[in-house]
Amino acid sequence: xxxxxxxxxxxxxxxxxxxxxxxxxxxxxxxxxxxxxxxxxxxxxxxxxxxxxxxxxxxxxxxxxxxxxxxxxxxxxxxxxxxxxxxxxxxxxxxxxxxxxxxxxxxxxxxxxxxxxxxxxxxxxxxxxxxxxxxxxxxxxxxxxxxxxxxxxxxxxxxxxxxxxxxxxxxxxxxxxxxxxxxxxxxxxxxxxxxxxxxxxxxxxxxxxxxxxxxxxxxxxxxxxxxxxxxxxxxxxxxxxxxxxxxxxxxxxxxxxxxxxxxxxxxxxxxxxxxxxxxxxxxxxxxxxxxxxxxxxxxxxxxxxxxxxxxxxxxxxxxxxxxxxxxxxxxxxxxxxxxxxxxxxxxxxxxxxxxxxxxxxxxxxxxxxxxxxxxxxxxxxxxxxxxxxxxxx
Amino acid sequence: xxxxxxxxxxxxxxxxxxxxxxxxxxxxxxxxxxxxxxxxxxxxxxxxxxxxxxxxxxxxxxxxxxxxxxxxxxxxxxxxxxxxxxxxxxxxxxxxxxxxxxxxxxxxxxxxxxxxxxxxxxxxxxxxxxxxxxxxxxxxxxxxxxxxxxxxxxxxxxxxxxxxxxxxxxxxxxxxxxxxxxxxxxxxxxxxxxxxxxxxxxxxxxxxxxxxxxxxxxxxxxxxxxxxxxxxxxxxxxxxxxxxxxxxxxxxxxxxxxxxxxxxxxxxxxxxxxxxxxxxxxxxxxxxxxxxxxxxxxxxxxxxxxxxxxxxxxxxxxxxxxxxxxxxxxxxxxxxxxxxxxxxxxxxxxxxxxxxxxxxxxxxxxxxxxxxxxxxxxxxxxxxxxxxxxxxx
Numbered sequence: 001x002x003x004x005x006x007x008x009x010x011x012x013x014x015x016x017x018x019x020x021x022x023x024x025x026x027x028x029x030x031x032x033x034x035x036x037x038x039x040x041x042x043x044x045x046x047x048x049x050x051x052x053x054x055x056x057x058x059x060x061x062x063x064x065x066x067x068x069x070x071x072x073x074x075x076x077x078x079x080x081x082x083x084x085x086x087x088x089x090x091x092x093x094x095x096x097x098x099x100x101x102x103x104x105x106x107x108x109x110x111x112x113x114x115x116x117x118x119x120x121x122x123x124x125x126x127x128x129x130x131x132x133x134x135x136x137x138x139x140x141x142x143x144x145x146x147x148x149x150x151x152x153x154x155x156x157x158x159x160x161x162x163x164x165x166x167x168x169x170x171x172x173x174x175x176x177x178x179x180x181x182x183x184x185x186x187x188x189x190x191x192x193x194x195x196x197x198x199x200x201x202x203x204x205x206x207x208x209x210x211x212x213x214x215x216x217x218x219x220x221x222x223x224x225x226x227x228x229x230x231x232x233x234x235x236x237x238x239x240x241x242x243x244x245x246x247x248x249x250x251x252x253x254x255x256x257x258x259x260x261x262x263x264x265x266x267x268x269x270x271x272x273x274x275x276x277x278x279x280x281x282x283x284x285x286x287x288x289x290x291x292x293x294x295x296x297x298x299x300x301x302x303x304x305x306x307x308x309x310x311x312x313x314x315x316x317x318x319x320x321x322x323x324x325x326x327x328x329x330x331x332x333x334x335x336x337x338x339x340x341x342x343x344x345x346x347x348x349x350x351x352x353x354x355x356x357x358x359x360x361x362x363x364x365x366x367x368x369x370x371x372x373x374x375x376x377x378x379x380x381x382x383x384x385x386x387x388x389x390x391x392x393x
Numbered sequence: 394x395x396x397x398x399x400x401x402x403x404x405x406x407x408x409x410x411x412x413x414x415x416x417x418x419x420x421x422x423x424x425x426x427x428x429x430x431x432x433x434x435x436x437x438x439x440x441x442x443x444x445x446x447x448x449x450x451x452x453x454x455x456x457x458x459x460x461x462x463x464x465x466x467x468x469x470x471x472x473x474x475x476x477x478x479x480x481x482x483x484x485x486x487x488x489x490x491x492x493x494x495x496x497x498x499x500x501x502x503x504x505x506x507x508x509x510x511x512x513x514x515x516x517x518x519x520x521x522x523x524x525x526x527x528x529x530x531x532x533x534x535x536x537x538x539x540x541x542x543x544x545x546x547x548x549x550x551x552x553x554x555x556x557x558x559x560x561x562x563x564x565x566x567x568x569x570x571x572x573x574x575x576x577x578x579x580x581x582x583x584x585x586x587x588x589x590x591x592x593x594x595x596x597x598x599x600x601x602x603x604x605x606x607x608x609x610x611x612x613x614x615x616x617x618x619x620x621x622x623x624x625x626x627x628x629x630x631x632x633x634x635x636x637x638x639x640x641x642x643x644x645x646x647x648x649x650x651x652x653x654x655x656x657x658x659x660x661x662x663x664x665x666x667x668x669x670x671x672x673x674x675x676x677x678x679x680x681x682x683x684x685x686x687x688x689x690x691x692x693x694x695x696x697x698x699x700x701x702x703x704x705x706x707x708x709x710x711x712x713x714x715x716x717x718x719x720x721x722x723x724x725x726x727x728x729x730x731x732x733x734x735x736x737x738x739x740x741x742x743x744x745x746x747x748x749x750x751x752x753x754x755x756x757x758x759x760x761x762x763x764x765x766x767x768x769x770x771x772x773x774x775x776x777x778x779x780x781x782x783x784x785x786x
Contacts, residue, residue: 001590002590002591002592002620002645002646003504003558004503004504004649005502005503005504005505005506005509005528005558006506007502007506008503008649008653011649011652011655011656012652033457035456035457038452038453038455038456039452041452041455043447043451043455044447044451046447046455047443047444047447047448047451050440050443050444050447051440051443051444054436054437054440054443055440058434058437058439058440059431059432059434060634061634062434062436062439062632062633062634062635063428063429063431063632063633063634064426064428064628064633064634065634098491098636098658099658101656101657101658101659102658105656105657105658109398109400109527110397110398110401111396111397111398113399113400116398127656127659130655131656131657133656134502134653134656134657135398165396165398197394197395198395199395227395235457239455240455240456240457240663241453241454241455241457241458241662241663241664242455242662242663242664243491243658243659243661243662243663252395253395256397256401259401259404259405260401260404260527262404262520262523263498263520263523263524263526263527264494264495264498264524264527264657265491265492265494265495265498265658266492266494266520266636267636268636269491269634269635269636269662269665270633270635270636271634271635271664272662272664272665
């Protein structure tokens with residue numbers, strides 16, 4: 001008989017991926033995915049970039065290239081990280097990956113043996129939890145409040161647990177909650193990390209998508225001991241269809257990620273890389289980011305207003321400063337997973353919050369995306385959601 | 394202190410990837426990589442396909458898509474597998490991966506726990522060995538002769554070992570040896586596999602690249618119990634730069650691969666998939682394959698002739714029926730790894746054969762690629778190689 005590895009017992013299909021399939025149905029108002037607004041993709045610009053690449057270096061685009069990625073792309077990323085995140089780095093400390101998800105997968109595999117402890121925010125990104133599960137670690141959830149991870153709790157856990165091999169965090173516009181760590185927490189976090197010398201995966205897909213308030217320094221920009229591994233991606237600031245992300249880390253750690261990529265997929269797409277380089281040469285990505293920030297910021301406002309208008313007393317939610325998501329908490333006795341089925345009957349989708357807690361519970365929560373739907377559909381969807389919630393209260 | 398997982402002790406950078414970097418130097422005559430001939434890529438066709446995709450469905454190309462891949466691409470692959478390999482399958486049994494290497498990575502992770510046994514041909518593909526190493530298995534090499542794996546040896550091992558979780562084979566134009574299993578071995582293999590019910594990874598990147606003799610049936614086409622997992626790729630028949638491969642397997646097994654892909658990278662590039670679908674609609678891929686078969690067949694002949702002319706007595710090599718590689722055996726006392734350095738001084742590169750034996754040894758062998766270099770460089774490179782071999786005999 002065919003026997004699967006024990007890691008396969010941990011893995012189920014992600015609910016998000018299943019719900020994304022529904023998002024393909026034009027009748028469904030989907031707040032489930034984390035999709036960028038497709039109507040604002042710079043299609044014409046990417047077409048011109050693609051034509052230029054095929055004319056100038058078509059054979060390179062179609063051939064194998066190096067595991068670490070094209071030097072010109074890594075150079076542009078290093079410059080962008082300096083400009084946007086005040087992170088001093090070089091092209092040599094950047095590894096191109098097939099989306100940020102691959103960076104998450106490598107993170108688990110580089111650090112985690114079976115049974116090792118990984119710390120993460122409670123709740124945390126479902127895709128990261130799934131990636132780490134393939135290494136069969138023990139998850140310890142660090143409690144959070146509205147301004148991020150609670151540092152006293154983090155320190156308590158680190159003092160008590162000897163097998164903590166890595167800490168996974170999303171300090172900016174967190175997935176799923178939309179919350180952002182305040183400055184004090186960031187400094188305190190680095191102080192604790194420097195004391196315990198545990199590697200930190202700083203996942204930052206949304207950092208540039210801020211709609212109000214001041215930028216916060218990336219943990220990597222405060223890192224003096226080379227403990228922070230920064231994951232970035234073009235998925236949210238340009239387009240996810242090219243599958244291009246990156247890892248920024250110190251030499252010794254990045255070399256391990258590179259070995260991992262050689263084993264896992266050899267390299268990221270040559271043609272995606274060359275077309276992205278060309279686009280960045282031909283156009284100003286900042287203009288595009290500014291445009292989508294305006295759109296997403298408005299959609300966030302519309303969703304916040306609609307929730308106030310249509311959600312009943314007893315329901316609360318996060319007002320995010322940026323990113324793609326907000327987080328809704330129902331009264332404790334309610335179950336968002338059961339409610340999701342009833343909402344789908346009304347052609348509205350969200351992701352039940354329980355999936356974001358690796359150790360379970362919190363079934364009265366759900367995650368809402370506001371970037372992918374136009375304003376009228378946001379209002380209509382929230383209205384329907386509000387009705388279903390009221391009926392089931 | 395930062396502590397890495399135990400799997401990282403197993404992984405080193407692949408010599409092939411390091412040698413591929415040298416291949417970028419135009420002064421080096423490289424027989425090291427497994428690169429398709431860049432001068433024959435259908436650049437103009439892929440440019441037209443890219444333009445059409447961006448005009449007709451640019452936003453789809455830039456957006457997330459499903460883990461399993463575009464139905465139209467999976468349909469075309471299923472049809473091609475029927476036409477080329479006589480494999481009866483459907484789009485539902487195809488999963489698109491980011492190159493075949495990702496299929497190898499998933500294979501290890503779906504089946505192997507630490508310490509489990511994986512069987513493979515001795516020697517076998519370095520990239521597969523590397524991928525499997527991340528699961529820390531025990532490798533047992535099955536002895537081979539000029540027509541493939543020795544079935545009596547395989548049966549002996551299966552009778553003695555209880556922890557064999559999978560068997561990895563490349564029956565057509567094997568990497569690294571260029572050898573092809575004969576028909577008798579294929580039938581005998583399936584008989585043994587059906588008896589022991591062990592899953593088989595049939596890696597078939599080169600099957601369509603035959604330059605003489607009759608096609609042999611794919612193991613998957615002889616599979617009556619759903620034990621064979623077939624890995625295919627566009628890398629060698631179209632272009633590797635798009636990173637598109639596929640897994641064909643029965644439902645239960647393919648579902649595990651799908652979960653693995655969700656965790657590892659979410660999906661393969663949307664734009665790569667749509668451009669490949671469009672290319673397959675606009676052009677006849679068979680014409681392209683016929684053209685490169687003609688070119689590679691000639692290059693093989695030129696290399697064979699040059700080896701006869703310039704290699705000294707005591708050196709032997711494989712005359713392959715297809716694929717990209719031949720395999721050279723030096724006298725037993727010689728070391729191809731040491732010799733590689735001396736060859737690089739003469740600007741000629743190959744891959745030392747020892748790397749293809751997971752349990753070591755066989756340092757008097759090396760792998761030679763003949764697809765990537767034009768005929769005059771093949772002759773010049775073999776001449777230089779012959780001189781270095783003679784000097785060090």
